[in-house]
Amino acid sequence: MTLRIGLAGLGNVGAGVVKILGQNEDLVARRAGQPIVVTAVSARDRNRDRGVSLGGIAWVDDATELAARDDVDVVVELIGGSDGPALTLARRTLAANKPLVTANKAMLAHHGIELAEAAEKAGLPLKYEAAVAGGIPVIKGLAEGAAANRITRVYGVMNGTCNYILSRMEAEGLDFAPVLADAQALGFAEADPSFDIDGVDTAHKLSILAALAFGARIDFAGVATHGIRSLASADIAQAAALGFRIKLVGLAEAEDGKLFQRVHPALVPIDHPIATTMGPLNAVVVEGDFVGRLFFQGRGAGEGPTASAVVADLVDIARGDVRPPFTMPVADLAALPRATSADRRGRYYLRLNVADRAGVLAELTAALRDCGVSIESLVQRGTSASGDAMVVMVTHEAREADVVESLARMAASPSVVGAPVMMHILGF
Amino acid sequence: MTLRIGLAGLGNVGAGVVKILGQNEDLVARRAGQPIVVTAVSARDRNRDRGVSLGGIAWVDDATELAARDDVDVVVELIGGSDGPALTLARRTLAANKPLVTANKAMLAHHGIELAEAAEKAGLPLKYEAAVAGGIPVIKGLAEGAAANRITRVYGVMNGTCNYILSRMEAEGLDFAPVLADAQALGFAEADPSFDIDGVDTAHKLSILAALAFGARIDFAGVATHGIRSLASADIAQAAALGFRIKLVGLAEAEDGKLFQRVHPALVPIDHPIATTMGPLNAVVVEGDFVGRLFFQGRGAGEGPTASAVVADLVDIARGDVRPPFTMPVADLAALPRATSADRRGRYYLRLNVADRAGVLAELTAALRDCGVSIESLVQRGTSASGDAMVVMVTHEAREADVVESLARMAASPSVVGAPVMMHILGF
Numbered sequence: 001m002t003l004r005i006g007l008a009g010l011g012n013v014g015a016g017v018v019k020i021l022g023q024n025e026d027l028v029a030r031r032a033g034q035p036i037v038v039t040a041v042s043a044r045d046r047n048r049d050r051g052v053s054l055g056g057i058a059w060v061d062d063a064t065e066l067a068a069r070d071d072v073d074v075v076v077e078l079i080g081g082s083d084g085p086a087l088t089l090a091r092r093t094l095a096a097n098k099p100l101v102t103a104n105k106a107m108l109a110h111h112g113i114e115l116a117e118a119a120e121k122a123g124l125p126l127k128y129e130a131a132v133a134g135g136i137p138v139i140k141g142l143a144e145g146a147a148a149n150r151i152t153r154v155y156g157v158m159n160g161t162c163n164y165i166l167s168r169m170e171a172e173g174l175d176f177a178p179v180l181a182d183a184q185a186l187g188f189a190e191a192d193p194s195f196d197i198d199g200v201d202t203a204h205k206l207s208i209l210a211a212l213a214f215g216a217r218i219d220f221a222g223v224a225t226h227g228i229r230s231l232a233s234a235d236i237a238q239a240a241a242l243g244f245r246i247k248l249v250g251l252a253e254a255e256d257g258k259l260f261q262r263v264h265p266a267l268v269p270i271d272h273p274i275a276t277t278m279g280p281l282n283a284v285v286v287e288g289d290f291v292g293r294l295f296f297q298g299r300g301a302g303e304g305p306t307a308s309a310v311v312a313d314l315v316d317i318a319r320g321d322v323r324p325p326f327t328m329p330v331a332d333l334a335a336l337p338r339a340t341s342a343d344r345r346g347r348y349y350l351r352l353n354v355a356d357r358a359g360v361l362a363e364l365t366a367a368l369r370d371c372g373v374s375i376e377s378l379v380q381r382g383t384s385a386s387g388d389a390m391v392v393m394v395t396h397e398a399r400e401a402d403v404v405e406s407l408a409r410m411a412a413s414p415s416v417v418g419a420p421v422m423m424h425i426l427g428f
Numbered sequence: 429m430t431l432r433i434g435l436a437g438l439g440n441v442g443a444g445v446v447k448i449l450g451q452n453e454d455l456v457a458r459r460a461g462q463p464i465v466v467t468a469v470s471a472r473d474r475n476r477d478r479g480v481s482l483g484g485i486a487w488v489d490d491a492t493e494l495a496a497r498d499d500v501d502v503v504v505e506l507i508g509g510s511d512g513p514a515l516t517l518a519r520r521t522l523a524a525n526k527p528l529v530t531a532n533k534a535m536l537a538h539h540g541i542e543l544a545e546a547a548e549k550a551g552l553p554l555k556y557e558a559a560v561a562g563g564i565p566v567i568k569g570l571a572e573g574a575a576a577n578r579i580t581r582v583y584g585v586m587n588g589t590c591n592y593i594l595s596r597m598e599a600e601g602l603d604f605a606p607v608l609a610d611a612q613a614l615g616f617a618e619a620d621p622s623f624d625i626d627g628v629d630t631a632h633k634l635s636i637l638a639a640l641a642f643g644a645r646i647d648f649a650g651v652a653t654h655g656i657r658s659l660a661s662a663d664i665a666q667a668a669a670l671g672f673r674i675k676l677v678g679l680a681e682a683e684d685g686k687l688f689q690r691v692h693p694a695l696v697p698i699d700h701p702i703a704t705t706m707g708p709l710n711a712v713v714v715e716g717d718f719v720g721r722l723f724f725q726g727r728g729a730g731e732g733p734t735a736s737a738v739v740a741d742l743v744d745i746a747r748g749d750v751r752p753p754f755t756m757p758v759a760d761l762a763a764l765p766r767a768t769s770a771d772r773r774g775r776y777y778l779r780l781n782v783a784d785r786a787g788v789l790a791e792l793t794a795a796l797r798d799c800g801v802s803i804e805s806l807v808q809r810g811t812s813a814s815g816d817a818m819v820v821m822v823t824h825e826a827r828e829a830d831v832v833e834s835l836a837r838m839a840a841s842p843s844v845v846g847a848p849v850m851m852h853i854l855g856f
Contacts, residue, residue: 137573
């Protein structure tokens, strides 16, 4: 017996899958209990050199036709995009009674429940380890490894582009814009980087993790999403001086039957394992009622790591491992109401640029006092260029709505220049 | 349908399993696809209060009789010990055609291949997530999550007692002996702590990871094992000054068809994720040819975490997931020859206590020179009490056999007091 793969999409990850199944053929066959062979592929450009041999593999112009082929047992969807041919192929694959492997977080965030229902009805595996955190087996770790636990919280650093930019801003003391431009020139950020830097990609991934963690229906629209565009090198330096590193964190919690999901830049204590997640690394923390904190870290993107996750899914399928895609039947997944952030409590980092004139600090601190927010530390620095000053404050534990209100009052002051920055301090 | 569990051993972990299956009953049932219920237990003392209700659960005086009971579908072995009743129960369970879950690393290190053969012949799951690194799903992460990869190296911090002792030595500046005594008084170290502090427990776990990682037959006897008894607070302070933290590391590598396995205290760079593994935490690193470095961290022992791993195995069994216990059939596991350490290259930490007299340093440095070992840094400090001095050296990259030889020459000098300490510096 051989497991025959139809592979849709031959970018980095698709080429990586072909490479692994060639280079580690015997090893994978022994672990899978049978050989795993790519029999058909589809991609846009037939003539591009991808550094792998496609000899003996059928070429299919229309990817959606892979599903119906007699020489394909399992379809691997690496086309990307929430809809379009990826979704058509996914639907056709399950309708053709074949297992589906996908790395497509956008498709799952938007259509995961529909696809899970189709897979469940047909008793088929729908697997997506590569969709979240690249090569890290975090879907498996959460869905299977932590299966005994009521999960209370899941969070992590899940976007390589943002983490690369933040790591370089820190290492080189540069502002966001020049690092982004350089990252684009080097191919580490896309021409249109908004999905990454505005947090949308992280939100896709977070919504999938939250569904798995809490037995909830995916609620991508319920993720409050903030990106990293407004960060300055001064924020990173100030955070470092206070013992923190800034990361774009996706966080989901379930409390009192409500679901809280947010993507936002946050200050992470330097001795927290998340803080060691530099450059191309991703990391995910899972907190369970019996296991405590589980931490997973590894490469979050790239040919090798992401293809490694795809092939792990194929090995599971070859071993006959069939489970509901979100750990339990879709009918058991709860449509959890959304928790608001107003009553969350924590410490916050605030940065404002202000005109350097008498009485400004009194004005700011009065706004905080009037909202019941007390200050743990405050730094004011003159900035050489503009003559303005920068004020950085860290609050004591406070109610988030109070901090937001105080910031709105401060921002309304004529002394405040530009938009203030507010970031959460990871307190767990 | 219900999966009925026979539980042998009601220490912390056994009580934790009963607690999880009670407290998270519905959740586990939804994830497992069926209820999981403990129907029979066995332990030494029937009257001990374990903080969990055993009402409705049959009590069995002889644990080995659990295997044959009609009301038991799966046996969970938590008795411990490499042989004796644990092994008898394991054999009888598989012979009775029932899946086995065990947390028993000693039994697996010594009899894992025999048991895997029996499980394989009968087509049964033999699962042991709880045997290595407590609640961390590292068996699953390695065997399944990294299945696409040729594993080149696996290493980690896998003994909670040692890590607790080292963390306290660092935090409080104390020597080994008083911290051990206090750990024993507090119940964090056993009355006879030798299995933990001499590295034997880590060696058990390492031999299991190595078999999984490299498709090799378990070779526990091939693990070169060194414990932490000889460490002084001065070593920890010196390592810290150089930017390292000392951890008891279990390391396995496969190279040129040979297997290298070693347990030893090592200097870990402070920015390495392993270095964030303090107190009761465990951590494991897996390096694969496509995925790169995967890092897993979490609680390595204790009621909740270890029981969480046991129940995760039960969920897998309930879901019908049957694989060869060491990822591939026993017949495919290679009996790898042992690699020696002589030709390994790396940087080393050396500490000697010497008589504080003229010419001692010249003597030491000559020994190093004559063996072709060059020194990156050297610190000599007088020690207040004895009038002796302590010399700490870090070598440049050197061949291990040369460092060992130079150390032997130095130790033979009448100026050197007591046994010198040599530790490896983690260079990857």
